[in-house]
Amino acid sequence: MSDLFFYGTLRYVPLLELVLDRPADHINLTQAELHGYGAYAVKDQIFPMVDKGEGRVTHGLLVQGLTPEDIDRLIYYEGGFDYDLHRLPLRTASGEMVEAEVFIPAPGLWEPSTPWSLDDWAADWGELTVLAAEEVMSHYGSLPASDIVPRFPAIRMRAQGRLAARRREVSKDWDISKDVVVRSHKRPYLGYFTMEEATLQHRRFDGSMGPELSRSALINGHASVILPYDPVRDCVLVIEQFRAPAFFIGDPNPWLIEAVAGMVDPGESPEDAARRETREEANVEVTELFSAGDGYSSSGSSAEFLHLFVGIADLSAPASTGGLATEGEDIRSHIIPYTEFMDRLDQGKLKNVPLISIANWLGRNHDRLRKDI
Structure with missing residues (x-):
């Protein structure tokens, strides 16, 4: 004792x-x-x-x-x-x-x-x-x-993601304390992300409890994704960087065109994270933010929850490289005229789903954002 x-x-x-x-x-x-x-x-x-x-x-x-x-x-x-x-x-x-x-x-x-x-x-x-x-x-x-020590910052980010999830709207139709039964649960992997595996049952639409299912999920925090847009010059800024998952699956071009994005740090709002990431990855300051929606990025396999934004910015300076050396980031910016950007969307040349979602929002709100120029 x-x-x-x-x-x-x-x-x-x-x-x-x-x-x-x-x-x-x-x-x-x-x-x-x-x-x-x-x-x-x-x-x-x-x-x-x-x-x-x-x-x-x-x-x-x-x-x-x-x-x-x-x-x-x-x-x-x-x-x-x-x-x-x-x-x-x-x-x-x-x-x-x-x-x-x-x-x-x-x-x-x-x-x-x-x-x-x-x-x-x-x-x-x-x-x-x-x-x-x-x-x-x-x-x-x-x-x-x-x-555990080197993973603790990521653990905290996931904790913030869990906290944000718990504060979302409660279902009017389901009670997870009664309608989901966990038989076993484990975390077989710990890295920048973590994996969770469980054997569980959930209530079916006919009111009965379904069979035991084995399910796994990639667990991470919540993230902000932002597309900087200059309504005066009518152009957007996208970034390009190497993505290991695309390489692992065999994509011949794992350097992907994306929106600026990053995890929301503990104690930080999604809006603050969007502004910070735009500075870090693209060396651009955002003057105004518009929400373009939020939701799970791939709900069948991942717990990642994305906050999507369009950010008003001055894109008169030339595109540059950015990212944090401490995180191994090597990021190149591209400034693209709005019409060319939307043509790429229509031609299926954008391969990043959050960017596609924001592009569609921008297309619906383009005239509104330019009306006061």
């Missing part, structure tokens, strides 16, 4: 319950203080750290009576954040002095910023963090924590 002190996100009871895999009323929790340290938000991150300093006090939870399995689960989860356990003295709410293990970041690993608030963090990030932790802990016992 061992005792730990939590000063940060593991004070959030839903997260602690998930990591330990049991309800809070089965966990021995006590309020306590760690003197000589302050809790601060980590610069450019959504989790806190403690920083040593005279007169500082950190309030948190003392968790007592943890089993070796509990410690392993906690170390597995916190291992993704490069914290080490240190035994430090604490003062409980009753004034008793005790010692417990505390997760302390390696010196110089993170830069502290403002004092950290659990309530503020929970309001902004609590639900997303629990969803990310759910994926992390699903690999406990099958993958080492070192495999």
